[in-house]
Amino acid sequence: MEKYDPKKIEKKWQKKWQESGLYKDYSREKKLYALDMFPYPSGTGLHVGHPKGYIATDVFARFKMLEGHSVLHPMGWDAFGLPAENYAIEHKIHPESAVRENIQTFKAQLEKFGFTYDWDREINTTDPEYYKWTQWIFLKMFEKGLAYESDEPINWCPSCKTGLALEDLENGLCERCGSQVVQKKMRQWVLKMTDYADRLLEDLDKEGLDWENSIVDQQKNWIGRSEGALIKFQIVPKVEPSEFRRSNLRKERLEVFTTRLDTIFGCTYCVLGPEHKLIEKLKDRIENYTEVEKYIIQAQNKTFLERTDLQKEKTGIELKGIKVINPFNDEKVPLYVADYILGHYGTGAVMAVPAHDERDWKFAKKYKLFIREVIKSLNGKSFIQEEAFTEDGKLINSGKYSGISSKKAREEMAKWLEEKGIGQKKMNYKMRDWVFSRQRYWGEPIPLIFCPECKKRAENFSKVRPFPSSSEALGIPQGQTLKNFSKGELLNPGWIAVQENELPVKLPKVESYKPTGTGESPLANISEWVNTTCPKCGGPARRETNTMPQWAGSSWYYLAYVMRGISNFQFPISKYKEEFKKWLPVNLYVGGAEHATRHLLYARFWHKFLYDIGVVSTKEPFQRLVHVGLINGEDGRKMSKRWKNVINPNDVIEKFGADSIRLYEMFMGPFTQNIAWSTKGVIGMKRFLDKVWKLKSKIKNQKSKIQTKNKKLEILIHQTIKKVADDIQSFRFNTAISALMILVNKMEKESEIPNTSYQILATILSPFAPHLAEELWEKLGHGESIFEEIWPEYDPRLARDEEITLIIQINGKVRDQMKVPAGVKEDEAKKLALSREKVIKYIKDNTIKKTVFVKDRLVNFVI
């Protein structure tokens, strides 16, 4: 007999499958959209870790095809952004050709696995026809007032020479290159993601998503909603009574945010972050301003790392001459500046309650400030001089609120604040708006044009009708423009949207695509591209030269695959709505956990926006999300060039075949877990496939269905059909394969196997080892592909054993076992058990106090 030679059969089937369009039957009633997080074609090629997720979706896709679904299973390239650009700079080639080369490498590698991709739907985020739509979505957001220009300080990476979103930092270092990030004020485009914070948070629970807890929690954590209150502390005016009226200082207030309003009677001082604007305003009144200024400069010079490193030691300085008034007890308390207060969270200022907050407690101890206890723990113990008590409890020393619970106090105090008009309940979020511009070449150009004339007009218009800055407060009907200006154009005077029919705004060719370092994108140097005319008034205007971040193109790509089914990205959007309805939401989304807080939040944000403007009809894009565990090097360390432990899938496929590596990566352990690679393990899979191959010689060609002579084999087959199906459905591939192995081991021991049994084996193995299964199928004389088959049905009665082994325990310890017919009754089982020699020996003359019987499982005698 011929040997199993994966090299020979795999190429053959890969070619046939692609040519026959086997995967492109999209007409079936049942539909499934299986999606992988698409790769950055990075230049180093794939290592064996990358395809793990792709194999899983492929197994799932093939399984669903066998169950009669039309399956959409596409693949594409996320090719914009820093990795591609840095690679290009390093190798001194244009990013475009680098990307082209790398895609070729990646694609060649992927094709060897025999995936069910519909390559007709391949996408590439750097294709102008693709980013036309990335730009279009941005323009829609701009139009609705969700994009705004901002000069706020941003995180600047001096090495990558670009601004970074908070999400792009790792311990204060640039995630890409590890450089120290500095704060720099810069003009940026920012997307108002915080407008969607509540929906992004709540829909995680409300929309019935089938996501892993860990990822849901990470997102919730990142959004970081906390319920609290805003309180205005009046600043004590330092003026003579006669001047009081004239002074505008009397109106000066300090606004703080707290989640522990119930502790406010324990507020013995307040603290500002070094960035707080009030310091500058009160400059003249601060008696020790020189020292304060010194402290602030010091604090700002501290790098991100230093500020977090210095956790143990809290520093700060009092603003001498300034006091603020606690509205609840009219107490005048001192005001400090300290760098443990973050400028960007809440209002950048806190009321300090040292008795009930860890940080305030440490600070108060260090500077010997008064600590007043106002919350008593329910067990009454108090160690306020030893440590802060931060839990809820009962209020004391709190005027009329004394005696009530923390929870109730928060309610009532907030009500009081609102009545007095000096505060209110307020949600706060850790999540911030998305800094959306990058000062780099290799990204989508932001399709906006700056027109000085239109700026004047827009400003004049805004003067006539004062324009609120918050988009939700605008209340302008969707799509409507005022005096020809969209919401976005009025929010950002002078910035005019490129017309839809002018899209895409293509990236121009450029001499040097290296960052300029001045904070401007290299695009700024190309005057013939930058200088243009205003689409609104026709006057001279300039293009925006910033580009979009890498995350832009990946925030909607799952829609692009669907669009490719209809046309190659032509306008208008209405063309695609039906198709979106047909395929969305994505039924299965598989990818790395590292995207839990960035890509997945951005994509959900964009999807919700597209839902709001009527493009898609589901509130969430991804119905089921599974995260793939990493494959580490054989040494247990992360696979990387640095450790010389990288394994190229090509080499593995060359030696053992694609089916073996597919099988191995699914068998190595629980899918979501990180596990070290083992080439030995692949060998084991090759052995298994060899066995399956050789089993063919045992086929006894008989026509009848699973024949009854070999009842045990028949039962095992039915059990395996069920087990493999259940396990694939719940991503327990390792145990599915183990079940297949048990079946094969059993078949091996038989002298002959019915033809039908062998065909069932081939079918249920086919999602994992498609090439081998297809080859065997052909050899068995079938003209059609095995993937046109239907997943075999199992007989639920047969899937259960009819003879089972009943365990006999004495005092919970296993002492004996016996074979009995399934479904045996308690009395019968007891009688049988008690007649057994071993049982008699153990029981001797003890009395049986109790007997526990579990049907088809065990009988336990307690003596």
Place this chain on the structure above:
RNA sequence: GGGCAGGUGGUGGAACGGGAUACACGCAUGGCUUAGGACCAUGUGCCGCAAGGCGUGAGGGUUCAACUCCCUCCCUGCCCACCA
């Protein structure tokens, strides 16, 4: 410091509250062979000649019965981190 996931043989790992270690790797012994990362058979948690005893990070608890549920603690990985 917070959140999440984990801790089971020499290794990767199985196990609806019911036989701990399925399946695979490795190893050992024997066989086979024109010698290969081949194949076949048997064995393989620990102690013990055996009967038997002990075993799922540690300690407690619930239960007839705990890897599984509850409490306390230790350790590892990932994510977040002065978040008011």
